[in-house]
Amino acid sequence: MILACQNISKSFGTTEILKNVSFHVNEKEKVAIVGINGAGKSTLLKIIMKELSADEGEVILAKGSTIGYLAQHQNLTSENSILDEMLTVKQDVIDLDANIRKLEQDMKHAEGAELNQMLSTYTRLMHEFEIKNGYAYQSEVTGILKGLGFMEEEFDKKVNTLSGGQKTRIALGKLLLSKPDIILLDEPTNHLDLISIAWLETFLLNYNGAVIVVAHDRYFLDKVVSKVVELDNMKCQSFEGNYSVYAQKKEMLRNAMLKQYLNQQQEIKHQEEVIAKLRSFNREKSIKRAESREKMLEKIERIERPTDHSEMHFHLEPRIISGNDVLKVTDLAKSYGNLTLFTNLNFEIKRGEKVAIIGNNGTGKTTILKIINGQVKADQGEIKLGSKVHVGYYDQEHQVLDPDKTLFDELQDTYPNLDNTTIRNILAAFLFTEDDVFKRIKDISGGERGRVSLAKLMLSEANLLILDEPTNHLDITSKEILENAINQYQGTVLYVSHDRYFINKTATRILDLTEQTLLNYIGNYDYYLEKKPEVEAAYLGRSTISQQALYGTKPGAFPASLSSRSATTTKENDSDNKQTWQQQKEEQAKIRKRKNDLKKTEEEIHQLELRSEEIDALLTKEEIYTNVSKLLELNNEKKELEIRLEELLEQWESLASEE
Missing domain, CATH: 3.40.50.300 (P-loop containing nucleotide triphosphate hydrolases)
Structure with missing residues (x-):
């Protein structure tokens, strides 16, 4: 283990971002941190780098380990050329090379003990030079620059004249060249083209250290990482495997949790119905049973509904069909x-x-x-x-949006026929609610501007x-x-x-x-x-x-085995369908029988309760309680009713619990 985060918690004001986040990274392991925008991914990287302090918890780094960090936004200022700026990372090797060259000159004029000492120093420096890959450092710098998309004719350009994206690539190149034991990368592919991204994938896969990356590029994550750390609802969960494996496991877990939640909700509803029915029998024992069930219901640990971040509703529909x-x-x-x-x-x-x-x-x-x-x-x-x-146009720079307008006005001015309620509902579908709709375009994030542009696109x-x-x-x-x-x-x-x-x-x-x-x-x-x-x-x-x-093949030409494989699959499917249908039929028959038994039991309970009330009324009449034989007969019938009612209540509860 080279790095561990233990119970990291972080809040900004009253907003809690991270809560008891714990995970570890092994040597040479490639790890992705994923989560929705605002989940705290960049915050966690800054805590690891000690640029932010955690409210609780600690970050443990293996003794002697080095760590490097590429933030999303770079403010690289330098009068150096691109090549010279990269070479600053190799300054120790350059200085070492200069010392060796000087020593070589000095040895030409030395003799005896002095020469022997110089030879000893020379051997030591040469060994250090080889360990630091001194013979290849220039080609290493050139290879990284070319891999990140810079042409040789650009190497002399001044860093201060470069775009923000180019400066980010320089910062990434310097980080890769420095070879720390752990590399932290925050959205490294944002300013790279497809060839450069593919180069970076290969570089990181072969990198001898550990890598922690925050990225929304799922193809990149599939290629590079072997573990995914998910930040969701302030908490953290680790998954072994690349992004696709994580996505499958996450979906399976969410479906299982949702099933548990729905089953529990169904059981709670059922128990509430049983309690209401028991109370409706209005008997001392049935009321006690109802109260006992209520206490059990109160002790149930309620399962929270799994969070679903897919709340943005987005549906594109052309108003008219175009020509072919x-x-x-x-x-x-x-x-x-x-x-x-x-x-x-x-x-x-x-x-x-x-x-x-x-x-x-x-x-x-x-x-x-x-x-x-x-x-x-x-x-x-x-x-x-x-x-x-x-035509509907989506501009990556969102120049179609007026920065001085509010979100509400942006939609209303573009589509004046829409009423206020419709505009609010559309913005809500893109996760802008309440006072969010009155924010100005210039004051919201790039991701939020993207959602506004998508909303306009949908309306087009x-x-x-x-x-x-x-x-x-x-x-x-x-x-x-x-x-x-x-x-x-x-x-x-x-x-x-x-x-x-x-x-x-x-x-x-x-x-x-x-x-x-x-x-x-x-x-x-x-x-x-x-x-x-x-x-x-x-x-x-x-x-x-x-x-x-x-x-890749002639149209209509398929492997010969495909049709036979399809036929076999069809037979298997038919057999499975037949079995499934039979099972469903048997299950439906059981359900019908249980419902009929439940109904018959309730009807018998109702009839016996009516008879019990009749006996209670008869026992208050003088001609009954003065007639010993009649009194004994009714009392015996009453006892038998009570015994039978007790049996029926237990039977009803048993049948009700099977639903």
């Missing part, structure tokens, strides 16, 4: 000065397709969407929308959705909700995304923007990975790509 030909792009080209993004782009999109545009950062993916949406003018080419096509009733990085700033739960909405959407979708899990779940076709042109893949992201070498080779070798290259 939705979009045609012909000979599209765009340059900025000497930088050519793309030339002669040609593609078509048909109704119902979900098309993802992917490619490296800076290749022009967002520019294509902006040209189609009329926000940027193309240098050449034609954009043609099909019949009855109505468009039949062609153009989405630019729709999953940015969304937590995993919100991403899953968006995935379901897109998969159920009857319209057409064209989007840019670097979220491979999202692409895998939603795309029916992928357009890869590479070398200033588009390569076409008819399938999801897994299919793209499988066919990429084949399609690129085909593209480089000839202008057309064969149907077999796109589909």
